[in-house]
Amino acid sequence: MKKVFHKRQPSFQLARQARNFARKGKNYNPDRYYVPRKVQEGVVISVPRYLQLDGTKDHSAVLRLVEDIGKWSLKENIRLEFGRCIHVHVQALIVLYAHLETILDRTDRKLIRISIRSLRGRVKTVVEASGIIDLLLGRAPINRDVNSQQLPIMSGNTTEVPPHDQIIDHIQQKVYGDLSPEVESALGDALSEVFVNVKDHAYPEELLADLSIEGRRWWAICSVFDQQLFLAIYDFGVGIPRTIGDEHWAVSKLRKKLPSDRLKSLLSSDGNTIGIAMVAGKNRRNEEKHGQGSISMHELVKQNPTGELWVYSGSGRYHWHHKQSQDEQEHSIKDYGTSIPGTLVQWNVKVE
Numbered sequence: 491m492k493k494v495f496h497k498r499q500p501s502f503q504l505a506r507q508a509r510n511f512a513r514k515g516k517n518y519n520p521d522r523y524y525v526p527r528k529v530q531e532g533v534v535i536s537v538p539r540y541l542q543l544d545g546t547k548d549h550s551a552v553l554r555l556v557e558d559i560g561k562w563s564l565k566e567n568i569r570l571e572f573g574r575c576i577h578v579h580v581q582a583l584i585v586l587y588a589h590l591e592t593i594l595d596r597t598d599r600k601l602i603r604i605s606i607r608s609l610r611g612r613v614k615t616v617v618e619a620s621g622i623i624d625l626l627l628g629r630a631p632i633n634r635d636v637n638s639q640q641l642p643i644m645s646g647n648t649t650e651v652p653p654h655d656q657i658i659d660h661i662q663q664k665v666y667g668d669l670s671p672e673v674e675s676a677l678g679d680a681l682s683e684v685f686v687n688v689k690d691h692a693y694p695e696e697l698l699a700d701l702s703i704e705g706r707r708w709w710a711i712c713s714v715f716d717q718q719l720f721l722a723i724y725d726f727g728v729g730i731p732r733t734i735g736d737e738h739w740a741v742s743k744l745r746k747k748l749p750s751d752r753l754k755s756l757l758s759s760d761g762n763t764i765g766i767a768m769v770a771g772k773n774r775r776n777e778e779k780h781g782q783g784s785i786s787m788h789e790l791v792k793q794n795p796t797g798e799l800w801v802y803s804g805s806g807r808y809h810w811h812h813k814q815s816q817d818e819q820e821h822s823i824k825d826y827g828t829s830i831p832g833t834l835v836q837w838n839v840k841v842e
Contacts, residue, residue: 523551526558532567542579543802546826552582553828556589563593567601573608578616580711581836584724587622587643588709602626640713648706652685654678657712680786684723684835692727722836729833730803734763760806761823768808787837794840803833
C-alpha cells in the first residue's frame with residue numbers, strides 16, 4: 491500500500507493561525523494603552539496614539555505613561571517608542587518632559603532613550619524641537635532649524651529669574667518679526683503674572699515646608715502652529731484645588747449664596763475649584779498686587795477669534811474662550827478619574 495505523505499505547515503503559518511484564533515471575536519483598538527514589554531536590552535514603553543490631555547482616555551494614558559516610566563526607570567533601561575503616536579500636543583509634551591527631567595535627577599535610575607527611528611512626520615518635528623531627545627542624552631538642545639518658531643522646553647526653579655526676556659525676544663525675532671509695544675506689554679504681563687503665581691502660590695511654605703528650593707520647579711514652552719502662538723507653563727506644586735480652601739474669599743462669598751450641601755458638592759470637584767480661582771481672578775490671599783495672571787491671559791485670548799485658555803490641576807480642567815461674534819465668554823469644566831501633579835496653564839494668541 492502506497493504511503494501518503496502530508497506536507498507540514500511552516501512554523502510561521504502555524505504561529506499566524508494561533509494568533510488569529512486567539513484574536514477571534516476581539517475588536518482591534520488602535521487607541522488602547524500598550525503595557526511595557528521586556529526585551530533583551532531592557533523595557534520598551536510605547537507612547538500612546540494621541541499624546542494629549544483633553545480626552546478622558548488620553549488624560550489617563552499620558553499619566554499612566556509617566557507612571558510607567560518612573561517605575562521602570564529604577565529597574566531597567568527604557569526605550570520610548572513613538573511608532574503608534576500620530577499626534578503630540580504641547581500640554582502633554584511639557585508634562586512628559588517635566589517628569590523625565592525629574593527622573594534624570596535621580597542617581598539610582600537607569601538609561602532612558604527615545605527610538606529615533608520610531609519618530610515620523612509632524613510628531614518627529616515637535617519632539618525634536620522640544621529638546622526632549624537632547625535632555626535624555628544629557629546635552630544642550632541642538633538648534634536643528636535656525637528659523638524654528640518653537641523654543642526648546644525651558645526649566646528652572648522659583649529662586650531663578652524667570653525667562654520673560656528670552657521668550658519675548660524669541661517671539662519678537664522668530665514669530666512676529668515686528669512686535670508692537672502693546673502686544674509685547676500684554677505678553678510680558680501675562681508671562682510675569684504666571685511665574686509670580688508659581689513662585690507665590692504653587693509652592694506655599696505652609697504646605698511644602700519640607701520641599702527643597704531646588705525642587706520647586708517650573709517648565710515653559712513656546713511654539714507656533716497654524717498661525718497660533720502657544721505658551722504653556724507647568725509646575726509640580728500643590729495644585730489649585732488645594733489652595734481653594736474654606737478661607738478663600740470667593741468661597742466665603744459663595745457660602746452666603748449657596749446651601750452648605752450645594753457648596754460642599756461644588757468644592758468636591760477639582761474642575762469647579764479651578765473655575766472659582768480663574769473666574770475670581772485673584773489669588774487665595776486676596777492681594778491686589780498678585781494673582782492677576784488669569785486676567786492678563788483672558789485679555790489676550792479675548793482678542794483672538796480662536797483663542798483658548800486651558801488650566802489643568804489635580805483631576806480637573808478649566809477651559810475658556812471668547813465668543814468673538816457675541817462679545818461673550820464661554821467656559822467649561824471637566825473632572826477626570828486621574829490627577830495631574832501640580833498645575834499646567836496654556837493659552838494661545840494669533841500670529842499676525
